[in-house]
Amino acid sequence: MSIEIKNVTKKFGKTVAVDAITAKIDEEKIYGILGRNGAGKSTLLNIISNRIIATDGEVLVDGEEAVENNSAQEKVFLMSEVDMYPQSMNTAEILKWTSKFYPDTDIEKGKEIAKRFTLDIKKGIGQLSTGYRTIAKFVAAIASNAKYTFLDEPVLGLDANHRELLYKIIVEEYAENPRMIAVATHIIEEVAGLLEEVIIIEKGKVIETDSVENLLSRGYGVTGKAELVDGFCANKNVIGTESIGSLKIAYILGHDNISEIPDGLEISPLNLQKLFIVLTGGEEEVK
Amino acid sequence: MKLKAAVLYRYEKYLKVIGLFAGLLIIPIIGALVATKKNNYPIFDRYSLYLAGICAVMSFVFGITSYKPIFKFFLQNGVSRQSTHASFILNLPVCVVLAAVECLIHNTVVLISNQMLSSANKPFTDAFADIFNYQGGVLKILVMHIIIESLAFMMLMSLGYLLSAVFSGMKHFYKVLVIAVLAVIIILSFILSAVTDSYISLGMPAWIAFILYFIFGGLGNFYLNHFISSMIILIILFTSISHLLIRKAIVRK
Numbered sequence: 392m393s394i395e396i397k398n399v400t401k402k403f404g405k406t407v408a409v410d411a412i413t414a415k416i417d418e419e420k421i422y423g424i425l426g427r428n429g430a431g432k433s434t435l436l437n438i439i440s441n442r443i444i445a446t447d448g449e450v451l452v453d454g455e456e457a458v459e460n461n462s463a464q465e466k467v468f469l470m471s472e473v474d475m476y477p478q479s480m481n482t483a484e485i486l487k488w489t490s491k492f493y494p495d496t497d498i499e500k501g502k503e504i505a506k507r508f509t510l511d512i513k514k515g516i517g518q519l520s521t522g523y524r525t526i527a528k529f530v531a532a533i534a535s536n537a538k539y540t541f542l543d544e545p546v547l548g549l550d551a552n553h554r555e556l557l558y559k560i561i562v563e564e565y566a567e568n569p570r571m572i573a574v575a576t577h578i579i580e581e582v583a584g585l586l587e588e589v590i591i592i593e594k595g596k597v598i599e600t601d602s603v604e605n606l607l608s609r610g611y612g613v614t615g616k617a618e619l620v621d622g623f624c625a626n627k628n629v630i631g632t633e634s635i636g637s638l639k640i641a642y643i644l645g646h647d648n649i650s651e652i653p654d655g656l657e658i659s660p661l662n663l664q665k666l667f668i669v670l671t672g673g674e675e676e677v678k
Numbered sequence: 679m680k681l682k683a684a685v686l687y688r689y690e691k692y693l694k695v696i697g698l699f700a701g702l703l704i705i706p707i708i709g710a711l712v713a714t715k716k717n718n719y720p721i722f723d724r725y726s727l728y729l730a731g732i733c734a735v736m737s738f739v740f741g742i743t744s745y746k747p748i749f750k751f752f753l754q755n756g757v758s759r760q761s762t763h764a765s766f767i768l769n770l771p772v773c774v775v776l777a778a779v780e781c782l783i784h785n786t787v788v789l790i791s792n793q794m795l796s797s798a799n800k801p802f803t804d805a806f807a808d809i810f811n812y813q814g815g816v817l818k819i820l821v822m823h824i825i826i827e828s829l830a831f832m833m834l835m836s837l838g839y840l841l842s843a844v845f846s847g848m849k850h851f852y853k854v855l856v857i858a859v860l861a862v863i864i865i866l867s868f869i870l871s872a873v874t875d876s877y878i879s880l881g882m883p884a885w886i887a888f889i890l891y892f893i894f895g896g897l898g899n900f901y902l903n904h905f906i907s908s909m910i911i912l913i914i915l916f917t918s919i920s921h922l923l924i925r926k927a928i929v930r931k
Contacts, residue, residue: 440753440756441753441756441758442753442928442929443928444926444928459758459759459760460758461679461680461681461756461757461758461761464680464756464757464758465679465680465756467756468756469754471754473929475750475751475753475754475929476750476751476754477747477751480751488683488687488751488755489755491683491686491687492679492680492683492684492755492756492757493755493756494679
């Protein structure tokens, strides 16, 4: 059982937002849909959830056509950046109606999550701050128990404490009620620890789809005194460096001569964010 | 499941508004009854069509609010465009409830007024029965009143929904342009009618006369069967065009 995205293209006038994407999203895994701003992440999620209609290609949810299909969409929930709820509706009402449209919704679980965020569920969504609006939408998404739950930029407007709590709830939810949860974001560093699988989108195309484990096994990091690290990295494919005082960490693609690590250097796993930057155009372009 | 929930959502939303409206009417009704007693004159008889007019505006607003906010909310909840449109059509009978509430309130007040004015033997009258010139027992008149109003309200709700669908799909510039062009056409038609002295009857431009003729079957004499047919045709026309618009509609940021 999975969501199959087959050769999906979406054009807005002359702009190609999604360019012949083919990908598979399996059930019961935590996905990261990663991409830079404007890469096409939200457009792809909107196509999967029938909010916009693809110019070409098809999306199948457990073998059923996703477009204009209520039964397929009963398994898909998209928490999006855009506010889709009436501004006067409060979180309690959102949960009530989510349970009508998604029969597996657990209203009590939703209320419990809202309580952990100290969200006032009787307050209209239009009266909430950006952060609390995001939380209200997150509460509905998790409470829906939808088989395929997509969270598009789920930490928009959240402070550090709430971001931590949100990630913690995702992990708890996955442990208690395994289902596919996909986090679409460009903030890689924070979500890296959550993800099992990654789909990286760049300029409307999928440039990488693999497990995090496989992706990170493509290289490694070395930590030590700056001069030692620099010496070791000569003639190696360094994709990024960080310095803390006299210490330096370098991220290297490939595994050549890994056995010849000099004394004073330590090997560490590759950093997903550094890899992402390389895959999506490099640090210079990011600047 | 999704369609059922969608229909339920629409009914809950609009029945609440109708309930609130009926509740709020108590104040002007009491005022009208007090005025009737004080002046010894049947205030409500005189303004019998006002309440129907307010309900007509309300049904048009129902139509306008039936599109964009609900479309967005339903998309959030995985409801297809087809089901969204079907739920709107299945929600049109909310106009029957509105018409029934209007008929009940209106006629109750008229009856109370008659009692207060010690004219219990005064024959039962109904504004729509007078307009369309039909006769029969009280029950028949009330049923016809509700049918006429229901169809008119459904037509107005469908029109509001269609206009909302048209405007929601447009970019801001085109919305302004369309409104400006329509305003100019309407104003010009009145000016031209006045300047060229080409009023049809009742001092109205030809296009308004044409619309009234299409709806009522005449300008002075109104024909019930013609009215019912034209309402049904307009409801089908407006909902069909809306369906074409909603098929590939998306949410604009």
